[in-house]
Amino acid sequence: AINGSRLWDSLMEMAKIGATPKGGVCRLALTDLDKQSRDLFVRWCEDAGCTITVDAIGNIFARRPGRNNALPPILMGSHLDSQPTGGKFDGVYGVLAGLEVVRTLNDLNYQTEAPIEVVAWTNEEGSRFAPAMVASGVFAGTFDLEYGLSRKDLDGKTMGEELARIGYAGDAPIRGRDLGAYFEAHIEQGPILEAEDKTIGVVTDCQGQRWYEITFTGQEAHAGPTPMSRRRDALLGAARVVEVVNRIGLEHAPLACATVGLMQIHPNSRNVIPGRVFFTVDFRHPDDAVLAEMDAKLRNAVTRVAQEVGLETEFEQIWYYAPVKFDAGCVDAVRGAVAELGYSNRDMVSGAGHDACYLARVTPTSMIFIPCVDGISHNEIEHAHPEWCEAGCNVLLRAVVAKADA
Amino acid sequence: AINGSRLWDSLMEMAKIGATPKGGVCRLALTDLDKQSRDLFVRWCEDAGCTITVDAIGNIFARRPGRNNALPPILMGSHLDSQPTGGKFDGVYGVLAGLEVVRTLNDLNYQTEAPIEVVAWTNEEGSRFAPAMVASGVFAGTFDLEYGLSRKDLDGKTMGEELARIGYAGDAPIRGRDLGAYFEAHIEQGPILEAEDKTIGVVTDCQGQRWYEITFTGQEAHAGPTPMSRRRDALLGAARVVEVVNRIGLEHAPLACATVGLMQIHPNSRNVIPGRVFFTVDFRHPDDAVLAEMDAKLRNAVTRVAQEVGLETEFEQIWYYAPVKFDAGCVDAVRGAVAELGYSNRDMVSGAGHDACYLARVTPTSMIFIPCVDGISHNEIEHAHPEWCEAGCNVLLRAVVAKADA
Numbered sequence A, B: 001a002i003n004g005s006r007l008w009d010s011l012m013e014m015a016k017i018g019a020t021p022k023g024g025v026c027r028l029a030l031t032d033l034d035k036q037s038r039d040l041f042v043r044w045c046e047d048a049g050c051t052i053t054v055d056a057i058g059n060i061f062a063r064r065p066g067r068n069n070a071l072p073p074i075l076m077g078s079h080l081d082s083q084p085t086g087g088k089f090d091g092v093y094g095v096l097a098g099l100e101v102v103r104t105l106n107d108l109n110y111q112t113e114a115p116i117e118v119v120a121w122t123n124e125e126g127s128r129f130a131p132a133m134v135a136s137g138v139f140a141g142t143f144d145l146e147y148g149l150s151r152k153d154l155d156g157k158t159m160g161e162e163l164a165r166i167g168y169a170g171d172a173p174i175r176g177r178d179l180g181a182y183f184e185a186h187i188e189q190g191p192i193l194e195a196e197d198k199t200i201g202v203v204t205d206c207q208g209q210r211w212y213e214i215t216f217t218g219q220e221a222h223a224g225p226t227p228m229s230r231r232r233d234a235l236l237g238a239a240r241v242v243e244v245v246n247r248i249g250l251e252h253a254p255l256a257c258a259t260v261g262l263m264q265i266h267p268n269s270r271n272v273i274p275g276r277v278f279f280t281v282d283f284r285h286p287d288d289a290v291l292a293e294m295d296a297k298l299r300n301a302v303t304r305v306a307q308e309v310g311l312e313t314e315f316e317q318i319w320y321y322a323p324v325k326f327d328a329g330c331v332d333a334v335r336g337a338v339a340e341l342g343y344s345n346r347d348m349v350s351g352a353g354h355d356a357c358y359l360a361r362v363t364p365t366s367m368i369f370i371p372c373v374d375g376i377s378h379n380e381i382e383h384a385h386p387e388w389c390e391a392g393c394n395v396l397l398r399a400v401v402a403k404a405d406a
């Protein structure tokens, strides 16, 4: 069994990097704080005897040799970056649970047949640089390296520049590695496990996503002498789309999710009718056909609203991935571990996207969920109890060892 | 008659300070660029033989003596600050038209009976620091000096700090000066004069305004695994209020204006349900009773929307002024000048607020409008033809001299 308090201490230590007053973490991808968390992770892995490699998109691999190093490695991990108002567990938990598996095997002097690797993927959150999971997507061949390196933040800085700046543009091969399997432990980020009093979610699927960027352009004009009838108010258009997005989510509830999370208003002055608004839409559903229906509704609504208000439109779907079915063998390995350990559990569909979704395209993959308090994530108050963290890590240990020794 | 090309050249020279690629001006109050425009104005006034004083809220007065300097001065002016995407005429025109009156009187070696003063008021726009017209409001005794100096921009910098930084916190008396009259020349900022092919607007009234600041607080949560039914999306609430504000404007059209010009979303990340949104509302109407009706509708709607969406609300009316009736004597002076000059004209109600609205509380006041192309203002493409600028300045000259010699 793993050492729950060592895992917890490492989580709390890592959470100091980018700690926010409300108890959360702000550690945006490829900032100085992200570099600090990477440096700490690398140091811990080296202390645990691992060999570190970094690929060209900044993914970090910490390798613990097996008895037969010609065998493809079993990977486990997640990400270290956070949302602007993120929590202490989202991502970090999966990385440090992987490290705890290594530390436990060291304690037990246990050598697996195949090598195992702990991995920290770059920019999973997609908050500073869209889309999310971009570096695991590059690793899995879904995106070109060039695409990944050229992602821009709102200030125009690219992932490539920022990787070089913090010293994490590595030279490990990014494609064509032979892998044995990938396991990712993560907090659920939703309310189901806690509500049903279950300790472990056996994740069988991940819902599909579509992300959009929309720009409405009307005309800036004075809020005082410009009659209502002569206005082309870009914010009025954006507000109508926010309402429509919410309605689309409700029409396909309870499974659909539909969110406008980001909006920038120009010139953003109290007495100026907004001339331009940029905003994003995030759609999710486990059924690809429903996701396509939601897409069609959005396109219709944007066209209609633009006509009503007299706006020009730029509309782009910037990210799409179909619902993912995880590997039956990996899911069984998790189910077997949970059964041996006797944890209460249920099968689950992931509502969030995870690096595992892209890894599933190149190697057998599945995920292990633990609950989080009130289902709250992407929030500074995000919390997971130490017992939950310990339980998930025990499942990870057994699933990984089972695969590595198979 | 004034020198139209000298006036135009000065306008174009001043427009270089903070010039934007699209032909407009970004010269926010109390920035380095605002300082540059003040310095240039002061230099021009000194070259024209005026004496400069600056008061504690940064208003600049350039005095041309009369024959009898015991008489209260006749003031004319406007402001040098602009919107973030402002034009070359809004405000600057009234200041430089005042300077052109002084230069013309110098050319003619004409000494008025009472002294005359050109004034540039601080932060008329209310864009960087809300509310608008704050420094003329302090001058007129509507606001305390402390209130004026403590206005904050979105970065938390105060007007007092910024005035000191750019060297325009002066020591001229800010209250209790005896004034003869105030005239303000300005572009209309609306479409009426141009549409009716009139050169001059004789401004008899100014509509009332109410400005609000609203903060909705819901709960940040993950856009993926958080079911629609569990959300408290602050942006959804704000979007509904944007729609209501527009409807209130339409219900009281054609005279009402209703605008949400500024909105800040927190944390503003694509895959996070917005937890907090701050936004502003700007209401205008020439009839105070209707403005009160609009206010009541807004309050009801905000309460209803907050309940629907599950949001906490902070709601504050941060600015109010009742509709203004300008002084009959000053309006007659303008009407007389227009008649002598034979310009086509009409009486008008100002849709925008102006420093004249506060000055009207302490001295006989009125305004002179000239058209602007397509009625567009608070926009980089704002434009007024040289003939219009010249005509308005000729009216100003005659009205001011009539008052100063009366």
Ligand SMILES: NC(=O)NCCC(=O)O
Residues within 6 Å of the ligand: A090, A124, A125, A126, A132, A133, A189, A351, A352, A353, A354, B222, B223, B224, B271
């Ligand atoms: N797990 C997680 O928060 N991923 C970010 C990508 C997403 O929004 O699904």
Ligand SMILES: NC(=O)NCCC(=O)O
Residues within 6 Å of the ligand: A222, A223, A224, A271, B090, B124, B125, B126, B132, B133, B189, B351, B352, B353, B354
């Ligand atoms: N003239 C002008 O643009 N004033 C700003 C204050 C207002 O919004 O009415």
